[in-house]
Amino acid sequence: MNEIKEIEVIPILQKLIQFKTVNPPGKTIDAINYVKKILSKKGILCEIQEYSEDRANLFAEYGSGEESIVLCGHIDVVPAGDKKKWAFDPFEGIEHNGRIYGRGATDMKGAIASYIAILLKLKEKNVKLTKKIKLLITSDEEVGMGGAKAALNTDIMESTHFLIIGEPTELKLSIAQKGVYWAKIKVFGKSAHGSTPELGVNAIEKAAELIAKIKTTIPSTKHPLLNHSTLNIGKISGGTSFNVVPEYCEFTLDYRVVPSVNYNEIREKINRILKLFNSKEDAQAKFEEVHIIPPIESNSEIAFLGKLKEKLKKKGILEIVGVTYGTDGAVLVPPNNTDFVIFGPGRLDQLHVTDEYTLKDEVVTYSNLLLETIIELFEEE
Numbered sequence: 360m361n362e363i364k365e366i367e368v369i370p371i372l373q374k375l376i377q378f379k380t381v382n383p384p385g386k387t388i389d390a391i392n393y394v395k396k397i398l399s400k401k402g403i404l405c406e407i408q409e410y411s412e413d414r415a416n417l418f419a420e421y422g423s424g425e426e427s428i429v430l431c432g433h434i435d436v437v438p439a440g441d442k443k444k445w446a447f448d449p450f451e452g453i454e455h456n457g458r459i460y461g462r463g464a465t466d467m468k469g470a471i472a473s474y475i476a477i478l479l480k481l482k483e484k485n486v487k488l489t490k491k492i493k494l495l496i497t498s499d500e501e502v503g504m505g506g507a508k509a510a511l512n513t514d515i516m517e518s519t520h521f522l523i524i525g526e527p528t529e530l531k532l533s534i535a536q537k538g539v540y541w542a543k544i545k546v547f548g549k550s551a552h553g554s555t556p557e558l559g560v561n562a563i564e565k566a567a568e569l570i571a572k573i574k575t576t577i578p579s580t581k582h583p584l585l586n587h588s589t590l591n592i593g594k595i596s597g598g599t600s601f602n603v604v605p606e607y608c609e610f611t612l613d614y615r616v617v618p619s620v621n622y623n624e625i626r627e628k629i630n631r632i633l634k635l636f637n638s639k640e641d642a643q644a645k646f647e648e649v650h651i652i653p654p655i656e657s658n659s660e661i662a663f664l665g666k667l668k669e670k671l672k673k674k675g676i677l678e679i680v681g682v683t684y685g686t687d688g689a690v691l692v693p694p695n696n697t698d699f700v701i702f703g704p705g706r707l708d709q710l711h712v713t714d715e716y717t718l719k720d721e722v723v724t725y726s727n728l729l730l731e732t733i734i735e736l737f738e739e740e
C-alpha cells in the first residue's frame with residue numbers, strides 16, 4: 360500500500376520545528392542540511408543553494424520525465440514572541456490532544472514534512488512516474504521572498520507542469536492570490552505663519568483632497584474568489600506645529616489587487632490625477648512606487664486540480680478559494696505563468712499566533728491526498 364502513516368510524517372514535522380528558523384535573523388541552513396541528510400540517505404538527489412550567509416534553499420527531485428511537479432514550501436518562520444505566553448515550548452514540537460504545537464507547525468513546516476514523506480514513500484516503493492517530482496524548500500518567505508527570488512536563478516521552475524504551494528489553507532484549494540501595490544505620494548506646499556494661511560499653501564489640506572480623489576478614482580474591482588481589490592491609506596505625515604502652515608505632507612497607498620487589475624492602468628490613473636492636480640493647484644505632488652507584488656491566478660481546468668477536487672469532494676470538504684496573503688507563488692508563478700494551487704494543512708487562525716498548532720490528522724490526510732494524486736495521474740502504465 361502506498362500510504363503515508365502518521366509515524367512517517369509527524370516526527371519529521373516535530374524535528375523541523377526544533378530548528379529555530381526564525382526570521383529575522385532567518386538562519387535556515389541547519390534545517391536545510393537536516394532535510395538533505397534524510398533525503399540523500401535514501402538516495403534522493405538533493406542540492407543546497409546557499410544564496411547568502413546561513414540562508415539556503417533546498418532542491419530535491421525524484422524520478423524522471425521532461426516535465427515536473429514542484430512541491431514548494433518555506434522553512435523560515437516568524438518570531439515566537441513572548442515565550443512565557445506559550446503553553447508549550449515553541450521550538451519543541453510537542454504533541455498534545457492530536458495537535459502538534461510550535462512555531463511553524465501551521466506556517467508551514469507541516470506541508471514541508473508532508474513533501475519529504477511523499478518523496479521518501481515514492482522512493483521506498485520505487486514508483487515509476489512520467490513526471491519528475493521536485494521539492495523546493497525556500498527561505499526568507501516571511502521577509503522579502505529572497506529564497507524564491509534566488510531559486511529563479513536556477514532551472515528549478517523550468518518545464519514545471521504544476522506548482523503546489525503548501526501554505527496553510529485548511530485543505531481548501533486556492534487558485535488565486537491578491538497582488539500588492541505600495542506607493543507613496545508626496546505633496547509640496549508653501550509654509551506661512553498659522554495666522555495668515557492665505558500666504559501659504561497647506562500641504563496637509565491638499566493631501567486630504569488628493570486622498571479623496573484617489574479613493575474615488577482607483578477602481579474597486581471584484582474577483583469571483585478574491586472579492587474586491589482594496590485600497591488602504593495606512594500612513595500620513597506632515598506639518599510641524601499648530602501655528603505653521605505645513606509645507607510638506609506625504610501619505611501611503613496600500614492597494615491589494617485582484618488578478619484582472621493591470622498595474623500600468625493604476626500608474627496611468629495616478630499620474631493623470633497628479634498631473635491635473637499639479638496644473639490646477641499651487642501645491643505640487645509626486646508619487647513613488649515602493650513595493651509591487653503581482654496578483655496570480657491559475658487555470659482551473661488543469662488535471663492535477665481536477666483530481667484533487669474529486670478527492671476532496673469525496674471527503675465532503677471541497678472548497679475553492681483565493682488567498683489575500685502573500686506566498687512564494689508571487690515570485691515563482693509569473694515568469695512562465697505556471698499553473699499552481701495554494702493548498703496546505705493548517706488553520707488560518709493559527710498563522711503567526713502564540714501556541715501555534717497544527718492537527719496531526721490533517722497533515723497525514725494532506726500527505727496522502729497529494730501522494731495519491733501524483734500516483735494516479737502520473738504512474739507509468
Ligand SMILES: [Zn+2]
Pocket residue numbers: 433466467500526527
Ligand atoms: Zn507562510
